[in-house]
Amino acid sequence: MKTINLSEAAELTGYSRNTVRKWLDAGLLPYRVEPLSGFRRICPDDLRRFIESWRVENLPKVAESSNVKTDH
Numbered sequence: 635m636k637t638i639n640l641s642e643a644a645e646l647t648g649y650s651r652n653t654v655r656k657w658l659d660a661g662l663l664p665y666r667v668e669p670l671s672g673f674r675r676i677c678p679d680d681l682r683r684f685i686e687s688w689r690v691e692n693l694p695k696v697a698e699s700s701n702v703k704t705d706h
Contacts, residue, residue: 635677636677636678637666637675637676637677637678638675638676638677638678638681639673639674639675639676640654640655640658640674640676643676643681646678646681647681647685654676657684658674658676662684663676663680663681663684664676664677664680665677665680
């Protein structure tokens with residue numbers, strides 16, 4: 635299974651490494667630890683699902699806070 639590191643996850647999402655690290659520390663994004671190095675590795679599919687779910691969950695909040703008119 636291919637995995638990516640924090641820097642790659644940050645680059646793919648457009649968020650900082652610190653933000654990705656906070657997601658991992660908070661248990662929001664699954665990861666595995668490399669046995670020899672201790673580095674955290676992320677499955678790209680898990681990252682994609684996390685970002686998609688975050689966007690869906692926060693869409694109404696973003697729309698309300700940015701003065702975007704919505705049809706509800």
